[in-house]
Amino acid sequence: MSDALGTEFVGRKGPYFWLSLKTGVLTILTLGFYRFWMKTRLRRYMWSAIRPGGHPMEYLGTPLEKLLGFLVAVVFLAFYIGIVNLILMFASFSLFAGNGAAYGLSFIGILPIIFFAQYRARRYILARTRWRGIRFGLEPGAWGYAWRAALHWLATIASVGILLPRQVFYLEKYRADRTFFGTERLHQGGRWQMLFPAMKHLIIAVFLIAGSVLAGQYGDETAFVSLPLGIAWLGYGAIYFRVESLRLLTNHKTLGDIRLQATPRAGRVMKIYGVGYLIVYTVVGAGFFALFIVIFAGVMAMIGSATQLDETFDIEMIEALSNTPFWLTTILTIMLYFTIFLMWNVLSQVFVGLPLAAHYAQTFSVLEPRHLTDVSQRPRDEFAEAEGFAEALDVGAAI
Amino acid sequence: MTETLVFGDLLDGARAFPRRVALSLGTNHLRLTPAEGDAVAWPLSALRSPPDQAHPTDLVLALADDPVTRLVIRDRDLAARIRAAAPTLHKRPPLQNTRKLIAWSVAAVASVALIIFVLVPVMANQLATFLPPSGEKALGDTTFEQIRTALDDGGFDPVPICENPEGLAALAKMEARLTASVDLPYPLTVHVLDHEMINAFALPGGYVVLFDGLLDIAEDPDEIAAVFAHEVGHVVARDPSRMALRSAGSIGVLGLLFGDFAGGAVVLFLAERLIQASYSQEAEMNADIFASDTLEKAGVSPLGLARMFERFEALSGDQPSLLDHFMAHPDLVSRIERAEASGSDADYTPSLTADEWQALKTICD
Numbered sequence: 001m002s003d004a005l006g007t008e009f010v011g012r013k014g015p016y017f018w019l020s021l022k023t024g025v026l027t028i029l030t031l032g033f034y035r036f037w038m039k040t041r042l043r044r045y046m047w048s049a050i051r052p053g054g055h056p057m058e059y060l061g062t063p064l065e066k067l068l069g070f071l072v073a074v075v076f077l078a079f080y081i082g083i084v085n086l087i088l089m090f091a092s093f094s095l096f097a098g099n100g101a102a103y104g105l106s107f108i109g110i111l112p113i114i115f116f117a118q119y120r121a122r123r124y125i126l127a128r129t130r131w132r133g134i135r136f137g138l139e140p141g142a143w144g145y146a147w148r149a150a151l152h153w154l155a156t157i158a159s160v161g162i163l164l165p166r167q168v169f170y171l172e173k174y175r176a177d178r179t180f181f182g183t184e185r186l187h188q189g190g191r192w193q194m195l196f197p198a199m200k201h202l203i204i205a206v207f208l209i210a211g212s213v214l215a216g217q218y219g220d221e222t223a224f225v226s227l228p229l230g231i232a233w234l235g236y237g238a239i240y241f242r243v244e245s246l247r248l249l250t251n252h253k254t255l256g257d258i259r260l261q262a263t264p265r266a267g268r269v270m271k272i273y274g275v276g277y278l279i280v281y282t283v284v285g286a287g288f289f290a291l292f293i294v295i296f297a298g299v300m301a302m303i304g305s306a307t308q309l310d311e312t313f314d315i316e317m318i319e320a321l322s323n324t325p326f327w328l329t330t331i332l333t334i335m336l337y338f339t340i341f342l343m344w345n346v347l348s349q350v351f352v353g354l355p356l357a358a359h360y361a362q363t364f365s366v367l368e369p370r371h372l373t374d375v376s377q378r379p380r381d382e383f384a385e386a387e388g389f390a391e392a393l394d395v396g397a398a399i
Numbered sequence: 400m401t402e403t404l405v406f407g408d409l410l411d412g413a414r415a416f417p418r419r420v421a422l423s424l425g426t427n428h429l430r431l432t433p434a435e436g437d438a439v440a441w442p443l444s445a446l447r448s449p450p451d452q453a454h455p456t457d458l459v460l461a462l463a464d465d466p467v468t469r470l471v472i473r474d475r476d477l478a479a480r481i482r483a484a485a486p487t488l489h490k491r492p493p494l495q496n497t498r499k500l501i502a503w504s505v506a507a508v509a510s511v512a513l514i515i516f517v518l519v520p521v522m523a524n525q526l527a528t529f530l531p532p533s534g535e536k537a538l539g540d541t542t543f544e545q546i547r548t549a550l551d552d553g554g555f556d557p558v559p560i561c562e563n564p565e566g567l568a569a570l571a572k573m574e575a576r577l578t579a580s581v582d583l584p585y586p587l588t589v590h591v592l593d594h595e596m597i598n599a600f601a602l603p604g605g606y607v608v609l610f611d612g613l614l615d616i617a618e619d620p621d622e623i624a625a626v627f628a629h630e631v632g633h634v635v636a637r638d639p640s641r642m643a644l645r646s647a648g649s650i651g652v653l654g655l656l657f658g659d660f661a662g663g664a665v666v667l668f669l670a671e672r673l674i675q676a677s678y679s680q681e682a683e684m685n686a687d688i689f690a691s692d693t694l695e696k697a698g699v700s701p702l703g704l705a706r707m708f709e710r711f712e713a714l715s716g717d718q719p720s721l722l723d724h725f726m727a728h729p730d731l732v733s734r735i736e737r738a739e740a741s742g743s744d745a746d747y748t749p750s751l752t753a754d755e756w757q758a759l760k761t762i763c764d
Contacts, residue, residue, distance in 0.1 A: 010453050010454045010455075011453045012453070012455075015453070015455075016453075019451065041450070041451045042451075044449065044450065044451035044452070045451045045452070045453050046453070048449070048451070048452045048453045048454065048459070049453035049454075051454075055408065055410070055417060055471060056452070056453070056454065056457075056459065056471070058449060058459075058469070060466075064494065064495075064496065064500060065496070067500065068496060068499060068500050068503055071500075071503040071504055071506070071507040072503055072507075074507040074510070074511065075503070075506050075507050075510045078507075078510050078511050078514050079510065079514060079518075082514040082515070082518065082519055082648045082649065083514075083518065083519075083522070083648065085648050086519055086522055086523065086526070086644055086645075086648030087522075087526075089643075089644060089648075090526045090529075090530065090644060093530060093534035093535070093537055093538050094529070094530055094531050094534040095534075130467075131415070132410050132415045132416070132417060133410030133411065133412040133413075133415070133467055133468065133469050134412070134414075134415040181415070182415055372415045372416065373414065373415070373416045375414065375415040376413055376414050376415070377412055377413050377414070377467065380466075384496075384499075
């Protein structure tokens with residue numbers, strides 16, 4: 001057996017497109033209830049496409065357990081959100097005579113629950129993921145994660161972002177050190193300072209923007225060029241930080257005597273985002289244009305047929321058109337909205353999500369895999385609540 | 400055995416170690432022969448394959464009653480033959496937890512209903528009375544601007560407020576006459592919006608808003624006075640504040656239920672429905688009783704109220720609830736009937752003079 005186990009990716013745009021289109025349509029037709037099935041099926045496809053050492057990952061979550069978990073979360077969150085929002089709105093208007101404070105407070109109030117939900121969602125996903133027939137797992141610890149995440153966020157904000165690497169490192173360490181593959185515990189090594197170099201493009205961008213703003217104040221016209229450049233650089237800096245920190249963190253992870261290696265490239269990820277979203281916007285835009293042409297042609301045809309019938313074209317016809325029943329225009333508008341929403345979702349899955357997964361998979365390998373033979377099965381984590389909280393709050397339960 | 404031997408990877412679900420097994424397909428069984436140890440036979444009828452697999456030809460096999468064991472077959476030919484021979488490859492596992500699922504579904508629906516229809520309204524009713532006038536005013540200001548912007552069809556400009564000075568003077572006179580006998584929690588803010596909608600509404604903090612469309616269809620000033628008095632009734636009862644607090648609580652809960660399947664569109668839609676939703680029957684009835692009392696005290700004929708309702712009914716079937724509770728309330732009906740029976744307008748004076756009425760009708764010109 002060789003000393004590195006590479007990962008192949010066998011997902012393809014065609015089948016993935018049809019799968020996400022089909023499940024997306026069903027989700028819309030069922031007012032969103034099919035989304036549990038959609039998520040399950042998309043994950044099954046994506047997991048099976050990632051094959052470290054040639055063996056596919058397997059996703060074993062079921063739609064019904066997701067539905068159940070969602071219902072459980074709704075029972076608890078309905079009370080929390082309904083009552084808390086009401087009280088906050090009351091307090092905000094009585095004390096501050098405005099609703100800004102209510103939205104701010106209600107967001108802050110929900111933050112710990114969001115972190116909690118993210119950890120629980122991760123636990124569920126790992127518990128339902130298998131490779132070589134062996135389950136992954138995450139120890140319980142969602143509340144510990146929630147308060148740590150809240151404090152790390154505060155520290156990062158208070159230090160104007162300087163402590164971002166510390167936050168990213170320690171939160172990842174908290175999760176990684178509780179992650180298992182079978183009986184083997186994952187370990188996050190390294191120090192948080194090792195993530196500082198990953199910040200370099202973010203820092204350049206911040207200085208560029210600050211410099212431009214300053215130059216602009218003194219009437220320097222180079223600011224018109226350097227400010228947009230700085231903002232674009234900030235986008236690249238954010239991607240660079242994510243990719244680099246992921247690479248560094250992965251390379252410092254060990255699973256017993258097994259080591260992990262990741263070599264994703266920020267430039268490649270940037271290109272995937274750029275090209276992917278260019279395609280998505282072009283296609284959705286072309287769809288819009290085609291629809292406009294069809295409507296325009298339809299109206300013209302009506303007017304044309306009327307003139308052929310020797311009727312004079314007058315204002316009444318315009319009125320007849322604008323008198324289309326309200327429910328009809330409403331339904332058409334809603335359908336149009338959903339179609340655009342659906343296409344946007346499906347296309348960004350196919351042209352951004354899939355290539356990204358492919359890149360991350362293909363640049364990942366397992367070093368010294370001979371030690372995998374030491375790994376044996378762990379018991380099933382029932383976890384009936386699944387990712388219900390994350391689903392209800394719309395966080396971290398994306399595929 | 401006539402089959403040619405090919406290999407697959409057996410993952411026994413106990414160790415992270417794939418074992419190479421020789422495979423042969425018989426009529427009823429798939430035979431797995433490891434390098435060491437005994438061969439096993441998997442009955443074809445027990446073979447299952449996980450759905451939605453990415454690889455176009457590879458076959459992953461599982462056994463019906465074994466959740467962990469997997470067999471990965473890369474040989475295209477054998478995979479195809481197994482796909483053809485195994486009858487129930489894609490059969491789904493039986494449903495589990497059905498009872499639990501039903502129980503939690505009922506619990507979820509019940510708790511959401513409890514929140515939206517009981518808890519939030521009760522709390523909103525209680526809290527609305529504690530809201531300080533400045534808070535209510537702020538709530539009203541915010542909502543008024545939102546509504547003005549939302550009502551504009553195309554652009555982003557809010558619907559204009561009508562400000563013809565003579566019209567405003569007439570409106571102020573009507574306001575003064577109607578509110579003389581009323582103990583208001585705060586001064587009213589009365590506006591006419593330049594919009595063809597036939598409607599009027601009240602907002603928290605003493606806002607009374609009439610639409611130009613309503614002024615257009617009204618045939619005499621007493622009809623407008625009746626609507627005005629009705630809206631003042633809502634202001635005095637603080638109905639708009641209750642409503643605003645209610646929707647603040649309910650919208651979050653409804654958003655929770657529908658998730659992000661349409662990027663929040665449903666949440667927005669529901670939010671708008673809630674804003675436009677009517678007050679409770681009881682609140683409407685109280686506003687009507689208040690209106691008829693106020694008109695009486697101000698010496699304005701309460702018949703305007705009846706005529707306005709008839710007009711609403713004639714225009715569209717869209718205001719049945721208004722009419723229903725109005726008709727269903729014998730006290731109110733008898734009062735109107737008394738006014739009608741007396742026949743003489745002796746006790747009453749029109750709420751505005753003919754000139755003032757003209758000015759009010761052209762307030763938006």
